Amino acid sequence: MLQVNYIRQNREAVLERLAVKNFSQTELVDEVIALDDERKRVQAEFDNNQASVNSASKEIGNLMRHGQKEQAEALKAEVASLKTTIDPLKAQMADVEKRLTDKLILLPNLPAAQVPKGKTPEDNEVVREGGTKPTLEEGAVPHWELTTKHKLIDFELGTKITGSGFPVYTGKGAKLQRALVQYFLDFNTAAGYLEYLPPFMVNEESAYGTGQLPDKEGQMYHATADNFYLIPTAEVPVTNVYRDTVLKEDALPIKMTAYSPCFRREAGSYGKDVRGLNRLHQFEKVEIIQIVHPDKSYETLDAMVAHVEQLLQSLELPYRILRLCGGDMSFTSALTYDFEVYSAGQGRWLEVSSVSNFESFQTNRLKCRFKDATGKMQFAHSLNGSSLALPRIVAALLENNQAGEGIMLPKVLHTYFGAEWIM
RNA sequence: GGAGAGUUGUCCGAGUGGUUGAAGGAGCACGCCUGGAAAGUGUGUAUACCUCUCAAGGGUAUCGAGGGUUCGAAUCCCUCACUCUCCGCCA
Numbered sequence: 001m002l003q004v005n006y007i008r009q010n011r012e013a014v015l016e017r018l019a020v021k022n023f024s025q026t027e028l029v030d031e032v033i034a035l036d037d038e039r040k041r042v043q044a045e046f047d048n049n050q051a052s053v054n055s056a057s058k059e060i061g062n063l064m065r066h067g068q069k070e071q072a073e074a075l076k077a078e079v080a081s082l083k084t085t086i087d088p089l090k091a092q093m094a095d096v097e098k099r100l101t102d103k104l105i106l107l108p109n110l111p112a113a114q115v116p117k118g119k120t121p122e123d124n125e126v127v128r129e130g131g132t133k134p135t136l137e138e139g140a141v142p143h144w145e146l147t148t149k150h151k152l153i154d155f156e157l158g159t160k161i162t163g164s165g166f167p168v169y170t171g172k173g174a175k176l177q178r179a180l181v182q183y184f185l186d187f188n189t190a191a192g193y194l195e196y197l198p199p200f201m202v203n204e205e206s207a208y209g210t211g212q213l214p215d216k217e218g219q220m221y222h223a224t225a226d227n228f229y230l231i232p233t234a235e236v237p238v239t240n241v242y243r244d245t246v247l248k249e250d251a252l253p254i255k256m257t258a259y260s261p262c263f264r265r266e267a268g269s270y271g272k273d274v275r276g277l278n279r280l281h282q283f284e285k286v287e288i289i290q291i292v293h294p295d296k297s298y299e300t301l302d303a304m305v306a307h308v309e310q311l312l313q314s315l316e317l318p319y320r321i322l323r324l325c326g327g328d329m330s331f332t333s334a335l336t337y338d339f340e341v342y343s344a345g346q347g348r349w350l351e352v353s354s355v356s357n358f359e360s361f362q363t364n365r366l367k368c369r370f371k372d373a374t375g376k377m378q379f380a381h382s383l384n385g386s387s388l389a390l391p392r393i394v395a396a397l398l399e400n401n402q403a404g405e406g407i408m409l410p411k412v413l414h415t416y417f418g419a420e421w422i423m
Numbered sequence: 424g425g426a427g428a429g430u431u432g433u434c435c436g437a438g439u440g441g442u443u444g445a446a447g448g449a450g451c452a453c454g455c456c457u458g459g460a461a462a463g464u465g466u467g468u469a470u471a472c473c474u475c476u477c478a479a480g481g482g483u484a485u486c487g488a489g490g491g492u493u494c495g496a497a498u499c500c501c502u503c504a505c506u507c508u509c510c511g512c513c514a
Contacts, residue, residue, distance in 0.1 A: 043473050047483040054483085057495040061441040072494085079494045203504095246470090377470080 001211075001365045002107050003379075004036050004100070017110040020117055020326035028103055035100040042096055046089040053082055105214060109361040111326050112298075112335040118325030125325070127337065130309065131318035134344050134400045142345040143395040144276030146402060147173060150422055155276070165266065165274065165281035172422050177284055179416035180390055181259050184286035187311055188387055193257035193288055198237035200260055201228040206240040209366045211332040211358075221263045230263035234287040235384045239362060242291055247370040247380065253292040253300065257387070260285065277391035278350065284390040290383045291368060294360065297381035298335075301357040304385050305337050308353050311387060316410040317396050318342040320349065334359045341392065345399030350392040355385030398422075 007014050007029060015026055056079045063072040116125050147153040152173025158166040169177050189195050207213040207229045212220060221230040231237055238258045247254075262285050266274075273279050288307070292300045305321065312319045324336040339353035360379035363369070369377045401408045406423040414420050 040473065043483080047473060050484085051482055053494075058442065060494050064441080076494045083494085 001105055001361060002110065003360070003364060004032065004104065007107075008033055008036065014110065018108070020111045020115055021108055021329060022119055022327045023108055025106065028106055032100065032103050032107070035096060035103060039093070039096045039100055042089060042093050046086065046093055049082060049086045049089060053079055053086065056082070108331045109334050109358060111329060111333075112357070112359075114323070115329065115335055116323060116325045119327035120325075121328050123325035124322040124328055124338070127321040127323050129318070129320040130313060131316065131342075133318045133342050136344050136400075137403065140345055140399070140402055142276065143343070143398040146345070146398045146407065147276070150407070152176065152398075152422070153277075163281070165279070167277070167280060167282075172417075172419075176394065176417060176422070177390060179413055179418075180393065181284060181286060183413060183416045184311070184388055185257060185259055187314070188257035188286065188288055188307075191255075191307055193255040196234075196238050196241070196256055196258040198231075198234055198241075198258050198260060200231050200237075200263075202231055202236050202240065203228060206236055206243065209243050210236045210239050210362055211365065212236060215331045218267055219265050221265060231260060232264045233262050233285060233386075234258040234260035235289060238287065238289050239291075239382055239384065240366065242363075242368040242380075243366040245368055246377070247291075247368070249293070249370050249372055252370060252380065253290050253296065256289045258287055258289075260287070262389075277395045280391055286387055286390075288385050288387045291363070291380050292383065293370075294378060294381045297357050297359060297383060300381075300383055301335060301337075301355065304355050304383060308339055308355060308385055308387050312339060312341065312352075314410070314412045315393065315397070317393070317400065319352075330354075330356065332356075332358050332361050334361065339386075339388075341396040343392070343396040343399045345402070346395075350395060352392045352396075353386035353388050356383060358382045358384075 002014070011029060011033065014029055018026060018029070056075055060072050060075050060079075063069070063075065116123060118124070144155070147155075150173070151171055152169065154168045154170055155164075157168045158164075161168065185195055201223060204213065204227060207220065212229070212232060216232070220232055222228075223230065229236075237260075238256050241256065242254065262283050264281060266279055266281060269279050277283075288304060290300055290304065309319070309321065319339055319341045322338045322340065324333075324338055329336050333356040336354055336356040338351050339355070340349035341352050342348075343350050359381050362382045363379040366382075368380050368382070370380050372378050397409065398407055401410075406421040408421055409417055409419070
């Protein structure tokens with residue numbers, strides 16, 4: 001959530017930045033300012049009236065103590081009439097505050113200066129590419145044929161048990177998941193990230209805190225009996241570790257990593273995008289999250305990008321890094337780098353990680369602050385990234401490394417997987 | 424799931440309707456004391472919002488969350504969340 005004071009003081013800049021995100025409801029900015037004006041006015045009026053009531057009440061107490069009952073009764077009557085003004089003011093204040101928040105949460109985060117203009121994924125900037133695309137043998141196939149051939153994943157069984165997009169991993173397929181999760185977590189903790197194993201369901205406050213609510217209401221599975229949401233990413237529970245906290249400045253940066261299954265309804269997806277492992281309702285992911293000093297968030301973003309890049313390099317996969325354009329960025333992000341790996345069997349790039357700086361957009365909602373050297377409260381900045389999401393990594397590993405009768409795994413996985421080949 | 428007890432500031436803890444934003448203690452910060460330290464001692468030690476160019480000062484709100492009663496609520500009532508104890512159930 002953007003800060004109202006910032007909007008008030010930088011109206012032009014806010015409008016200009018929102019345009020980069022192709023955000024059309026610019027009238028919201030002025031509505032927010034107007035509502036904030038109204039809020040201030042109502043609050044001042046309420047405070048004044050309430051101050052009168054408070055001092056009168058004290059006076060009544062005094063009079064009662066000195067036995068001056070009649071004067072006390074007279075004052076009571078006075079206060080009673082004041083109350084007829086205050087009650088509506090109180091209601092008005094609650095109302096205007098709610099209307100202000102309701103508008104404010106509709107405003108997306110402002111994109112950083114280096115965000116390219118653009119509307120579609122085609123407008124994303126390729127920052128750099130790495131690795132080499134493999135030359136596949138004659139008869140190379142996409143991963144959904146390989147998973148069947150090697151009995152790694154049973155998509156139909158998942159459909160029977162739950163529905164489409166809920167694959168069942170079997171045998172070496174299941175072990176490969178476990179190996180990857182373990183490897184990713186080890187890689188992250190070696191870089192100083194503290195491992196968490198969070199709840200896989202969150203309450204409304206947490207979903208709101210990281211910005212999934214109200215923006216992505218329909219994209220999360222909702223356990224209505226208890227009003228819990230199945231997490232779409234470990235970002236939600238783990239970032240909420242620091243909801244409603246005041247940190248010491250020297251506690252920053254905070255680095256966390258977590259494995260979790262991710263549940264996404266993916267309403268509206270279809271076709272080749274959802275074939276095989278390309279898009280699932282349930283998948284495994286390891287996430288990295290940092291909470292940092294505001295002055296450090298962009299250098300931290302670069303460090304996280306480098307971290308994910310090293311991880312991909314260790315998997316020997318061809319990849320590219322994209323700087324997302326305004327139109328392709330998420331609601332909550334100020335700057336996002338997407339990582340894609342080239343999946344040779346399908347001949348397409350697949351997104352495997354998204355690393356973003358949210359600046360104070362999340363921490364404002366979370367009320368995650370720290371006291372700076374001068375004793376002033378400031379919002380920390382939050383960042384996160386996938387490190388990594390499993391399904392498309394598996395797709396690329398299988399497709400790119402198919403050779404003869406088997407699949408050759410990259411070196412770093414041999415110990416974790418307990419074998420060099422999937423045969 | 425049932426019954427009961429609880430939830431107060433950084434922490435412990437007092438407080439059952441009226442100068443209580445909150446006693447007392449601990450911790451922490453700064454000062455005095457000391458050659459230095461400890462002990463001792465003094466002062467300070469919440470957040471948000473409004474007023475304000477800033478600061479200072481003032482005001483309002485906040486004692487798990489929300490609502491109610493009252494001139495006045497940490498204190499009384501209701502709803503909810505959480506913690507603990509006992510019973511039930513159970514991997």
